Amino acid sequence: MSGQYEKPLTIKEAVNAIQSNDFLLPAIQRKFVWTSNQICQLFDSILRGYPINSFMMWEITDSEIKKDYKFYEFLTKYCQRFNEENPYIEINASSKNFKAIIDGQQRLTSLYIGLCSTYAYKQPRVWWPTAYDESVLPPRKLYLDLSQPLDDDESMMYYNFKFLTDIQFEQLNNSGIKNWLCVHDVLNMPNVDLADAILKVVFPELSHRNLSTNSFASETLLKLYMAVHKEQLIHYFNEKSQEVDHVLDVFIRTNSGGTKLAFSDLLMSIAVANWNGDFRKEIENLTNWIYQSQDLGFYIERDWILKTALMLIDEDVRFKVKNFTAERVQQIQTQWEQIKDCIKETFKLIRRFGVNAQSLTSKNAVIPICYYLYQKNDEFGKPLYLTINDLSKQIEQRDKISQWFYMVLLKGVFGGQADSIISSMRRVMKTNLSEPLFPLEKIIKTYEATNKDLRFDDAYIENMLNIQYGEARCRAVLHLLFPELKSTENFHIDHLHPQMLFAKKNITKLQNLTDEQKEFYMNANHWNSISNLHLLNDSLNLSKSDQSLESWIKNNTYSFANKDLLIDDSISLGFADFEDFYKARRQALKQRFIERVYIQNVQQETKSVDLDIDDLEVDDDLLIA
Secondary structure, eight states: OOEEEOOOBOHHHHHHHHHTTSEEEETTSOOOOOOHHHHHHHHHHHHTTOOOOOEEEEEEOOHHHHHHSOEEOOOOSEETTTBOSOOEEOOOTTSOOEEEEEEOHHHHHHHHHHHHOOEEOOOTTSOOOSSOOTTTSOEEEEEEEOSOOOSSOTTOOSSOEEEEEHHHHHHHHHTTOOOEEETHHHHTSOOOOHHHIIIIIIHHHHHTTTOTTOHHHHHHHHHHHHHHHTOOOBOEEEEOOOOHHHHHHHHHHHTSSSSOOOHHHHHHHHHHHHSSSOHHHHHHHHHHHHHHSTTOOOOOOHHHHHHHHHHHTTOOOSOOGGGSOHHHHHHHHHTHHHHHHHHHHHHHHHHHTTOOTTTOOOGGGHHHHHHHHHHOBOTTSSBGGGTTTOTTSOHHHHHHHHHHHHHHHHHTTTSSOHHHHHHHHHHHHHHTTTSSSOOHHHHHHHTTTBTTOOOBOHHHHHHHHTOBTTOTTHHHHHHHHOTTSOTTSOEEEEESSOGGGGSHHHHTTOTTOOHHHHHHHHOHHHHTBGGGEEEEEHHHHHHHTTOOHHHHHHHOSSOOOGGGGTOOTTSOOSGGGHHHHHHHHHHHHHHHHHHHSOBOOSOOOOBOOOOOGGGGSSOSOSSOO
16 A cells, blocks of 8 residues: 555644645646635535545655656635636755645635635626736635524525625725624634633634624634634545556546546646646646737637647547647647647637627637648648738638638537547548638538538528527628628627617607507517628728618718618618518528528438547537637
8 A cells, every 4th residue: 555544634734734835736736626605615614514525645755756747836816817827836856845635626725715815706797807907806805704604595505704805894894894704814813722712712803893792603713713723624645656657547536526627637737747848837828818819808728728739730639648648748849839829820810700709609610720720831831820811812711711610600510529520520621631722612511411510401591590689699690691891890790770769669659550560670589680780890880870770871971882781772771661671681691691601402311420439439518618
């Protein structure tokens, strides 16, 4: 046996070990993922005497392991999206021995945050900032209401733990409410025996809060003090083996419960361990660039980066240990600068297509575009990603790629068995790299009559035309239908007949409408659907504002006319004739749809895509937004 259970620790001792770097995290650990509510529930469990399960440590004594593997400190001052990565610590062969956490990182980090750090998450009803903004993501400390237990709480918690900002706490204090105890204060209370704890800790603390006669407050504060300073709650198994393969096996087995360990977390650790430099920082910099760059704003997980890197170097994209060897990590590192540039140019491209963070319904759909741009050379023998965003070049390529992209987003092709469809689509593109343009027709042909058929039938087109303003697919539909719109401009989705005109009070004023016609007007399925929507650039959108469609078309100085809406001059644009306008434009849009997509003319029996057997042994799309 290479390990054993050691004498348990108090929470205070565990926090001290974290602060002195006697507890570190191996690279095989994923990042901290617990929510603020989970942290509150952990502290509630401790006060209620519930078990918090045992921990597993890996005692690192071998100088080669210290030298060859990467370790990280515990996360402090957690901030959603902007500070989620554990800081790297320099360890060498002569560094002191320490314990690496194999099982229990989430709980130990939660204890550490609750007792001496902060947790920042986005304020509700505000947009995500592109850079850290404390007004949007204020740091919060953990507090406990000492006055009374929770009453009928849906989370089934008894003790009222909450994360509060400094401003929230000050507001409570200023209003005379002093029953909220900052949990940080408990860690700093003197270490005394039980008798002295009541007299020297509990009583003085409650007195200045006017809670000295509150029995719940006395019991609660004493329980919290004892749980942190006295009770040995951290039971742990200490693994002493210095055989990395053995410890890796232990790690996978012990992390099979709780918040599921994804293979990407393990693969990330292998990449980190075999990367010459700081791979975590490389990925963090790339994801931040994609998120924070002007006009992009796409939030990409590191899982997506890993899968895309495997895709680009033509390796198996499934998250399996056997598919992520040290040699493959080195292969990725050799091509990393090119891979990064390709990913950046690809996101610039799809943003140019008019797709934004809200309308990108599947991030997996971006991966095949990355692959094609990476592997395909332009007419000068250079990778296509270097010139795809040069608007004076590659016009036909962009048209073909955008058409495919809109189609797969609208058909939901990547919404299940993502690894299978990514791998099979790569095979089609790889086979057709010698073709001058993106092989849209070959891809269509490959998936005909399969459960990934990209062709549209009449019923599907009708459903697309029913899409409402605000739906994620709305923008993709409009860009697919109007490819002539300039990719250099920013477009707004606008109601042609203004939304405010369809209020009931306005409809009732229309004299010559039957009750049935008035119902047609007030039905949002008509005025809020694609048939009454259009993409207008900044200038057109500003000039139109809330003008009636008829007035704007007649008076605008941009030569915008009926033909730009795909209807002829015989169709009235007056609001009183909205029903005729709706039907005429819907028919015109349907005809444009038929011209822009591939049509499934006959009913065919759906068959499975011709994929390798192994391709089907994967989870559903883990990366879809």
